[in-house]
Every structure is written in structure tokens, then in C-alpha cells.
Amino acid sequence: MSSELLFKGVIPPVSSIFTSEGKLDKDGMGKLIDFLIESGVDGLFFLGTGGEFSQMSVIERKEVAEFSINYVGKRVPVLIGTGSASTREVIELSLHSKEIGADGVVIINPYYWPLSDEHLFAHYAEIAENVDIPILLYNFPGLTGQDLSPDFVRKLVDHYSHIVGIKETVDTAGHIREMILKVKSNHPQFSVLCGFDDHLFNTLALGGDGVISASGNFAPELTVGIYQAFQNNDLRTAIELHQRLAHIPLMYKLDSPFVNVIKEAIQMRGQTISTYVLPPARSLSEQKKQELKSILQKAGLV
Template structure:
């Protein structure tokens, strides 16, 4: 098996108009911008895509529009995670019908499941789709970490579980995922979920990143990834140091989906920054702080 998902795969913001409907024009502009920037794939309906604030019908609408608009120019991943197994299976079936290339599934984020229940949950999902599955580990939001030992059990039983988005702020966790799972199954993709873990993930033998900055600063993460592939480590480190400022943005608000959209607009994309409640518009004071961070990273003047 080959490694299907690697490089820079931005978790794309979902663009809404003022009436909270999908803004197809704005969404199309953002997709075109990212593909032209040289991304290795696009991930729709992740945390930054505001999936958790949407109905199933809204999620299907976004997934269908995005997949059709990308039109096979790059691989498309659809976030289908949720709190109920049946709903995830339904969303996976829809993702397959619309032509997505894979799905990304976060573990349930209301109950903390026993390990056997979580194994059965992912097992039932894997058995009910032909699509490649990337697990999505985000313990800060789910309250439950997905350990390398647990992932190894899943991968051994279900060959369509082909990777993981590691949204963890510890290099040790990513290192163990690479050494315990990827070393045994080289096709398994280990992708950092936080910007500032891209460099060390690559250095440890991982595959890339699925991080929010891909929406507004793809040249930094793509630049690091390409420089690393070309063994131009000086350039990779220089870009890594610029990228290091960006995680400061995500502390400005919670959920930080508004921050990402404002940053995208500040970089020159004429998009709506409307967010779904309970997220709210970013205050003018916080917009000023955001602009300062982008200046320090050399992204705006």
C-alpha cells in the first residue's frame, strides 16, 4: 500500500453569508486560492470548518459542494465525526456517493468511551465504508486521548484506517505514533494538527500537517514541507520560526474559527467572516492583536 495522504492539507474554513447559508462564491474563491498555492489535499468539515455547529443536512451540502468544486484537482477529505455511530456511517455513505477521497473521524466528544466500546465504534464505522479513514485525535476537545497502542489495534484489524491527524501539543505523542504504528505500517499517515509541530513531525518520520494556518498562510507550511523534502533544512527552519508566531492567534478567542477567517481576509481574500453561533464575530481590539501577530510572521506589512 502507498501512503495516500501527506504534505499540507488545510482544514478549510466554511464560508457563510450573513444569513448563515453556505457562501458558494466565497468558498470557491478560497478553494481555488489553496489549490493554486500548491496544497496536497483539502479537508472540509473539520473543527475549523465548523462541523459541530451544523445540522446533518448542512454538512452534506458543504461536503457535496466542496467535492464537486474541487473536481479531483487535489484529494478531498470530509470530516464525518460525531457523537453517534449511526450518523457517522450515514455521513460516510454520503461522502462516498459524492466522490470524496477519504473521511476524517474524531472520536465521540460527549461520553468518554471504554476502550472496548471505542474499538467497536471505529470498527463498525470501518466495516461500513470502503473509503480510507483518517482518525482525528484532539483530546483537548474530546476529553479522550487516542493512544498509539489503541491505533495499532485498529490498523491491524481494519486496513482502510490509513492515518491520523494528531492535534496534540506534545512531540512525544507524535513520536510514539510514528514509532509504534507507522514503523510497522509505513503507509500509515501521521499528520500534525498544530502548526508548530509540522517540522518535528517531519523530522521524526511523519507525513505532514492538517493545520488552520493553511487557510491564510499556505506558503509557510508548504514551504517547510517542500524545503524538508529537498533537504534544505536552513530554509525549513527559517520558515518554521516565522510559523511559530501563528499559534498565538488561536488564543485570541474560542472557538477560534473567527480568528482564522479574519486572518484570511487580512491576507487579501475578499471573503465573508461570518461564523455560526455559538462562535461570534471577532472584536476590533482582537483584530488589532491579530494584525500584529501576522506582521511578526511576515505575512502582512
């Protein structure tokens, strides 16, 4: 695998847009994709948590992946989420992603059985030995119940050079710092990307590479602005945008799962899309919509 850093900057985890019947809304998806690319993002990640992959069948996941890759048309790098509780299913979805032209896959660890470190390593090893497309790990212990520790990740990357990065959806700078110091310092081509919006600035300051966070769907000007300002050493602008972005995580506490909150925010920011979410997620209540609007106002977004 090349020593080049393959994935960096702002890579929104794109919301999957559905019709009111729960079918893929290709027009809505296309509008959102065009908006994000025009906003200057550095890549797009489909079928992540906000993409509602966990509520889809394998056939539906493949449909979203195929449409998204074809529609993006190589304008920016595309990552496809292929995580599953089943190792065999991860391999099937990852091979499919490679076949249809994905630039990489993002794999969350199994989220039903808690695995021993030995079995968790074997899970990722079996995938890496059967899939030669670039792989990013996805660490979200708040949902999986199991953390991918920096020592564990370093062991994986030592063995498999095409494991090229991680999405760190952890609400602690210390974990991100240790991932950078223990993994990236030994493998400079390894991308460390935070998963929570308000950790972008400190991730960059610690030597990380960017962000894969939900606000990229509805406020890409904030994260893109922070990333670009940091690269240009314009720390004043980066800090100002960081302070605005700090309001955003309050949104995610409005409901659970918060996929509905993201879609309503996209709608409030002027993108005409369907806000339908797949069960067991449900529509956001009118009261919570007003609370969401208030948060967006405090961030200077509406």
C-alpha cells in the first residue's frame, strides 16, 4: 500500500434519503451529493450510522452504494460503510464495494456479541485477508459497546498495510491523541479522523487528519472552513468557526437515534429533501424541531 495519506479533510457521513414508502430517493440523494461536493468537501462516506445502514437489508445497502458511487462519478473519493455483526457479510459487502468502484470501505466492529481481543483481531484479519481495497476502522464504542484501543489498532495496522485509517467517534481528546501518538507516529499514511464535530480543531492540532461528522450534511461551511483555515495557519478564523460548531453536538441529544435530527437540519438549511427515516427511528416531534431550530440559530446557521 502507498505511503500517501489517502483520506483527509472533511468527509461527511451522508444521510440516506428515502421516499415516504422507505425506498431510496435518488433525486433527493443526488441533490444532497451535489450540494456537498459544491461545498468543497474532501470525500463522501455513505452507509455510516447517519446513513441508516443498520436498518437496511444487504440488497438495500448495495443499492445505495451503487447509486452513490455512480452519481458521484469520481468527483471526490467515496467511502462505503460495510460493517456488520457478521464477518461473512462484511466481506461480501466490501468485495461488492470494490467491484463497483469505491475508494475505500469503513468497517465498524461487530455490535452484538462482545468479542475478546483475540476474536476481534481475527474478525478484522479475515476481512483484511479477503479484501484488498483500502480499509478504515470505525470506532464508536457508544453504540458497539467495545472500544478499539490504540494498542489494538496498532497491532492491526502493523499486520495489514491496507488498513489506512480510523474514524474515532469518541468524545475524548485523550483517545484521539493516543491513536495519533501510538499508531500514526509509526504509520504516517494512517488517517486519524474524528467522528464528533467539536473534536475537529483539537484533532488537527494534535496531528490528526480531519473529520467524518454529521454536521457536514447541513453545515459543511463550518467544518470545511475550520479545516481550510487550519491548513492556511489562520487560527483566528479556525477558532471562531470552532466556537460556532460547538453548539452542534447539543442537537444529537434531542432524540435517539438522531438520524431524524440530521435530516431536519438539512431541511432547515434550505435543502428540499424527504426527512423520512427507517423504523425503528421515527420522525422528529414539532417541539423538538423548534429546539433544533434554536440550536442552529445559536450556531449562526438559520
